[in-house]
Amino acid sequence: MTSSPEFSELLRSSELRVTQPRIAVLAAVHDHPHASTDALIDAVRRALPEVSHQAVYDSLHTLTTARLIRKIQPAGSTARYESRIGDNHHHVVCRGCGAVADVDCAVGHAPCLSASNSHGFTIDEAEVIYWGTCPACSAQSG
Amino acid sequence: MTSSPEFSELLRSSELRVTQPRIAVLAAVHDHPHASTDALIDAVRRALPEVSHQAVYDSLHTLTTARLIRKIQPAGSTARYESRIGDNHHHVVCRGCGAVADVDCAVGHAPCLSASNSHGFTIDEAEVIYWGTCPACSAQSG
DNA sequence: CTCTTTTCTTGAACGAGTCAAGAAAAGGCT
DNA sequence: AGCCTTTTCTTGACTCGTTCAAGAAAAGAG
Numbered sequence: 236m237t238s239s240p241e242f243s244e245l246l247r248s249s250e251l252r253v254t255q256p257r258i259a260v261l262a263a264v265h266d267h268p269h270a271s272t273d274a275l276i277d278a279v280r281r282a283l284p285e286v287s288h289q290a291v292y293d294s295l296h297t298l299t300t301a302r303l304i305r306k307i308q309p310a311g312s313t314a315r316y317e318s319r320i321g322d323n324h325h326h327v328v329c330r331g332c333g334a335v336a337d338v339d340c341a342v343g344h345a346p347c348l349s350a351s352n353s354h355g356f357t358i359d360e361a362e363v364i365y366w367g368t369c370p371a372c373s374a375q376s377g
Numbered sequence: 378m379t380s381s382p383e384f385s386e387l388l389r390s391s392e393l394r395v396t397q398p399r400i401a402v403l404a405a406v407h408d409h410p411h412a413s414t415d416a417l418i419d420a421v422r423r424a425l426p427e428v429s430h431q432a433v434y435d436s437l438h439t440l441t442t443a444r445l446i447r448k449i450q451p452a453g454s455t456a457r458y459e460s461r462i463g464d465n466h467h468h469v470v471c472r473g474c475g476a477v478a479d480v481d482c483a484v485g486h487a488p489c490l491s492a493s494n495s496h497g498f499t500i501d502e503a504e505v506i507y508w509g510t511c512p513a514c515s516a517q518s519g
Numbered sequence: 520c521t522c523t524t525t526t527c528t529t530g531a532a533c534g535a536g537t538c539a540a541g542a543a544a545a546g547g548c549t
Numbered sequence: 550a551g552c553c554t555t556t557t558c559t560t561g562a563c564t565c566g567t568t569c570a571a572g573a574a575a576a577g578a579g
Contacts (some may be wrong), residue, residue, distance in 0.1 A: 244426060246448070252524095252525065252526070252575090252576055252577075253576080253577095254525095254526065254527085254575075255575095256526085256527075257526095271566095272566075272567085273566085278449075279378075285528090287527065288567095289527070289528070289529080289530095289568090289569095290528075291528050292566095292567070292568080293526070293527075294526095297526095306451035306452070307452070308453070308562090308571075309542085310448070310449070310450035311450070312521050314566085314567090315568060318536070321419070327495055327496065327500060329497045329498065331476045334497040334533075336495075336498060337496075338495060338496075353469060353478065353480045353481075354469060354478040354479075354510070354511075355512035355515075356469045356471065356478065356507070356509045356510065356511050357510045358469060358507045358508070358509035359508060359509050359510075359516055360505075360506075360507070360508040360509070360573090361505060361506075362506045362509050363504070363505050364503075364504045364506075364507060365495070365498070365500045365502070365503050365504075366500070366501060366502040366503075366504060367495075367498045367499045367500035367501050367502070367521090368498065368501075369496075369497070369498050370496075370497040370498070370500045373497075373499055394544090394545055394546075394555095394556065394557070394559065395545075395546095396544080396545075396556095396558085397544095398557085398558075399557095409539060414535075414536085415535085427559090428558085428559090429558065429560070429576095430536095431537090431538095431559070431560080431561095432558050432559075434535095434536070434537080435557070435558075438558095447551070455534090455536090456536090457536085460560080472569050
């Protein structure tokens, strides 16, 4: 587990004020990859019982904008966050339970990015979501 | 524009009851690719002024399940629908205004479907969303 | 330590979507 | 055609994730 001083440093290097809620949110996202906002609020309150949900929402937004964490929103799920950033990894989402796992892209380069400039759009990111069934749900139904 | 009898036939061949709302919803999705539910409700009411929003929601759900239309939900947008189905095309979404356009995948085969470490997930679909800026928004900010 | 700015608390509000009960209409059957 | 069963639609309330807004608290510069 990354320590609190490291999170402080991370915030400072992004020119963000260092606050208890932000440190706790960073730690929570770090410790619970792909967790929902709700789950993160719970996790944060284990460290700071009195934080408001709004503080967590604000922190998540600020940290996402600063690119210290990343927000993902697969269809049908509420917002989820992860601290693994900067690499071009993607996600598998279970149709049954909504579980999310990381996937390194099988092709070495960003997939299909050569599709750029279609319809005059300037493309800056290709997001890939794999849909399927997780081991637990597979076992249950088959 | 595809005609009403054709939509009826489409419904019948999926063993769905043929109702006015369903025909109107099929027509609306056909005529307004990537439209939001709200926009579709408006479009449907041009043909059937009295339909309830619930009937449209129900129809969209039924038609999606029957795979006569497809639902897409880019992060930050409400649900959108399209009638182009069965081919493996993807979407570009404008970060500015949320506009959506179709993109044929640049690589010939389903991208990255040979995803390496899939954590035991059984993958059945790879969804790709390209993020960028549409021509209108590019012009506005540049 | 003071002051300014940002962030947090509190609590209300919003909006897409869902739920539930009864009314209407599809379509099979006679 | 007319009847009957099942599905679908209308109506209206409601949920839940998220956002808004006003004032209180805390960061950090000087």
